[in-house]
Amino acid sequence: MRMPPFTLHTPETLEEAISLSSDLGDSGEEFDWVAGGTDLLPNYKWHLNVKPHVISLAKVSELSKLSETHIGAMVRLHELEDSGRVHPLLSKVAAMVASVMIRRSGTVGGNICLDTRCFWFNQTEEWRESIDWCYKCDCGTGADCRVIPNQNTLCVATYQADLAPVLMCLGATIHLAGPSGARSMPLNEFFELDGKTRNVLQTGELVTHLTLPDDSSEWVGDYQKLRQRDSWDFPEAGVAVAWKPGEGETPADLRVATTGIESIPGYHVEEAATILGDWKGQSSLEELAESVRTAVKPVLNTWYPPSYRRKMVKVLTKRAGSGLTEV
Numbered sequence: 019m020r021m022p023p024f025t026l027h028t029p030e031t032l033e034e035a036i037s038l039s040s041d042l043g044d045s046g047e048e049f050d051w052v053a054g055g056t057d058l059l060p061n062y063k064w065h066l067n068v069k070p071h072v073i074s075l076a077k078v079s080e081l082s083k084l085s086e087t088h089i090g091a092m093v094r095l096h097e098l099e100d101s102g103r104v105h106p107l108l109s110k111v112a113a114m115v116a117s118v119m120i121r122r123s124g125t126v127g128g129n130i131c132l133d134t135r136c137f138w139f140n141q142t143e144e145w146r147e148s149i150d151w152c153y154k155c156d157c158g159t160g161a162d163c164r165v166i167p168n169q170n171t172l173c174v175a176t177y178q179a180d181l182a183p184v185l186m187c188l189g190a191t192i193h194l195a196g197p198s199g200a201r202s203m204p205l206n207e208f209f210e211l212d213g214k215t216r217n218v219l220q221t222g223e224l225v226t227h228l229t230l231p232d233d234s235s236e237w238v239g240d241y242q243k244l245r246q247r248d249s250w251d252f253p254e255a256g257v258a259v260a261w262k263p264g265e266g267e268t269p270a271d272l273r274v275a276t277t278g279i280e281s282i283p284g285y286h287v288e289e290a291a292t293i294l295g296d297w298k299g300q301s302s303l304e305e306l307a308e309s310v311r312t313a314v315k316p317v318l319n320t321w322y323p324p325s326y327r328r329k330m331v332k333v334l335t336k337r338a339g340s341g342l343t344e345v
């Protein structure tokens with residue numbers, strides 16, 4: 019598993035990074051951004067969609083700002099975990115990503131933009147060649163998707179990053195910058211239901227930071243995760259439940275988001291609104307968990323079978339929302 023050759027660029031400012039990406043785009047040269055490299059570089063070693071150029075964001079210090087409501091794309095996961103400056107739910111979820119060593123290098127931007135995963139894809143080049151490739155990395159063969167065959171237009175690889183559901187529940191906005199300028203959107207609008215394109219980033223565009231609304235500190239909640247080994251594995255399912263405490267036992271507002279299930283993280287607005295409209299305590303939490311289980315549609319491309327992951331979404335929703343019935 020040798021690292022393939024590529025040209026590494028190391029801009030020192032955001033302006034320089036965007037100018038580099040613009041120049042590469044104009045000359046038709048493909049590139050990837052690299053932040054901590056904990057996802058991109060293992061993928062490169064397995065020769066998965068390698069590009070001739072890589073632009074490192076490691077020296078762009080303006081992307082590392084961290085406060086209660088501003089999280090730079092280059093903030094390391096261990097900083098979220100340890101800084102004491104962010105929402106406790108964010109510290110908790112950061113501490114559940116991978117292992118200590120990976121969290122020292124891995125960043126918030128890299129976590130949000132994590133490549134989707136599939137057991138037909140996250141394999142060595144030799145292994146993939148032996149099965150004649152698949153659509154997401156077809157090596158020019160026009161290979162089909164192995165999970166949903168007879169369609170060469172959609173990859174259903176799974177989004178298995180932990181931070182997004184918690185950030186969605188806290189009302190995060192994501193901020194992008196590129197050769198055409200800067201733009202922002204609610205985090206749930208950033209993702210695209212295609213395991214190949216993954217998100218709305220245009221060529222040359224990058225994530226600069228995320229912001230949280232001022233009222234995010236008023237939200238409480240929990241994140242629960244299913245994985246093979248607690249020491250470092252990706253989520254096979256993850257559920258965040260957050261609520262704004264109200265008068266008495268009924269929460270003033272409620273949000274639920276999932277990960278590790280489909281090609282994008284799920285933001286379950288309708289399910290939360292329906293249950294909140296007629297809140298009855300424990301039985302409402304049961305109903306919420308069942309409606310989220312019904313809403314998710316996992317496919318067979320990660321370690322655990324889809325039926326088990328769906329069942330566990332219900333269990334995880336109840337666990338993450340257990341504080342709702344203790345009001």
Ligand SMILES: Cc1cc2nc3c(=O)[nH]c(=O)nc-3n(C[C@H](O)[C@H](O)[C@H](O)COP(=O)(O)OP(=O)(O)OC[C@H]3O[C@@H](n4cnc5c(N)ncnc54)[C@H](O)[C@@H]3O)c2cc1C
Pocket residue numbers: 050051052053054055056057058059060075091092095114115116117120123124125126127128129130131132133178179180181219223224225226250251252253
């Ligand atoms: C053994 C192992 C276990 C892991 N377990 C988990 C886990 O439990 N949960 C989890 O969530 N992740 C897990 N990961 C994945 C990964 O380590 C983390 O998600 C990490 O946060 C990725 O951040 P990074 O900075 O290293 O990303 P990189 O590898 O640098 O980049 C990842 C992707 O994001 C893109 N990118 C990076 N920054 C930007 C930006 N600012 N703008 C646009 N695109 C950008 C890159 O081009 C690349 O496609 C695991 C990885 C390994 C190797």
Ligand code: SF4
Pocket residue numbers: 135136137138139152153154155162163164165166172173174175213319
């Ligand atoms: S979902 Fe299909 S196209 Fe995507 S990585 Fe898996 S086999 Fe390949």
